Amino acid sequence: MIGRPRAAVEGLPQYKPGRSAAQAEAEHNLVEAIKLASNENANDPLPSVAKAVSEAALGMNRYPDHRCMEVREALADRHGVGLDEVTVGSGSVGVLQQLFAAYIDPGDEVVYPWRSFEVHPVFCAISGAQAMTVPLVDHAFDLDGVAVAVTDRTKLVVLSTPNNPTGTVCSTAELQRLLAAVPPDVIVVIDEAYREFVTDPAVADPIQTVLPDHPNALVLRTFSKAYGLANLRVGYGVGHPDVIGALDKVALPFIVSGIAQVAALASLEPQAGTELEERVAGILAERDRVSAAMSDLGWPVVPSQANFVYLPVGDGAMELFVRLEKQGLVTRPFEGEGVRISLGTPTQNDRLLAALGPFDQPG
Structure with missing residues (x-):
């Protein structure tokens, strides 16, 4: 050990970010994986914001x-x-x-x-x-x-x-x-x-x-x-x-x-506000659609007020995480508790629902 880190740092729990799509592709030899692990907005940046950022880049010095x-x-x-x-x-x-x-x-x-x-x-x-x-x-x-x-x-x-x-x-x-x-x-x-x-x-x-x-x-x-x-x-x-x-x-x-x-x-x-409202409305519609489809498949779904859904599958969390990742869908597992799945685009969400399939009731 170089130096003498604080004892608190030595035993520090590490924050674990969601795995990337590239990691899943490399590990499972996939052509295209989708990251649904970090609660990111799946849409491109708002057009008016992207334009302002592009112009501001000249001042990065x-x-x-x-x-x-x-x-x-x-x-x-x-x-x-x-x-x-x-x-x-x-x-x-x-x-x-x-x-x-x-x-x-x-x-x-x-x-x-x-x-x-x-x-x-x-x-x-x-x-x-x-x-x-x-x-x-x-x-x-x-x-x-x-x-x-x-x-x-x-x-x-x-x-x-x-x-x-x-x-x-x-x-x-x-x-x-x-x-x-x-x-x-x-x-x-x-x-x-x-x-x-x-x-x-x-x-x-x-x-x-x-x-x-x-x-x-x-x-x-x-x-x-x-x-x-x-x-x-x-x-x-x-x-x-x-x-x-x-x-x-x-x-x-x-x-x-x-x-x-x-x-x-x-x-x-104001222009970005209008764009944002449209984006959020689309995400909320997908949240309702995906949650209802998961329930119809028998999955336990916690009613969400965010841009993700949570499946409290208990001891089946890691098994579900691995099964989905092998199909190119990177989610966020909490071992022994559940799996958090960020909402993607409608096409990505369709792919998720197809990969989930009907829920196997334990026992």
Whole structure:
């Protein structure tokens, strides 16, 4: 071992990204594999955004605006909040990592439901936090259990809603009840990476319905999913100026590239908004169609509010993952629990349904 890494790093769980289509092709001697493993937008970038990015590429020899001021201004205007209530980072996950850096000392507690986004235990380990996990109930968050798990050592509560990998959501009433039960010095993160795909009428915009009454809440969002900017890494947080100020203090210099900032600004323009609505409508239609077809085939499907579906097949997860990958369909398995499948194009989804076939009931 060269050097002396921290003990926390030595035993660190690694974040496991979805396997690529190229990996599956090489391993199984396939001509064409489809990646349905990382919840990416299967569509090409929005035309107006792609044009803006192409033009901005000529400025790549210059450093970007460290504070992303134009993006902050556009987001503050979009959400009707103050400029000091918005920060921009390297995807919503980048803002979340800044939150850990700003608030967590070794031994502090971080409460989150599990299973959920896999960076949560990684960030806890890096910061030396004590992870306090609360089991899901029927694949959804038990927010009463989350409230009970909060102690005087808790610094953060982290909620990914819609949840990754199950696609379930917290209602606005549930969030408000949780925040009423949590001490005001505990930051409650509402990570809405999949916000644009939510159709449940019980879920209102927390920026408008939760933040005004709860200054200890922080909403995170990203341009990676619905907007299709996963490669550019840009997201943002909306919260109380004190929280935003702490996040800004620990931001790496120039963490959001100039091209990413241009893409985010173009994504917030009215023309892109119209394009986005059409894209999202198509994804939602596919979500309904694919979920219904899977149910008709006998597969257990968790009702999703995201751009993926989750099959809770338990011990059959790895077998299903391998079977699909051998047919050129790369999905995301969770051993002993289930398989998460990102929605692709209609043609790709047809190929998935054909590969799945009828569900073999255990026993």
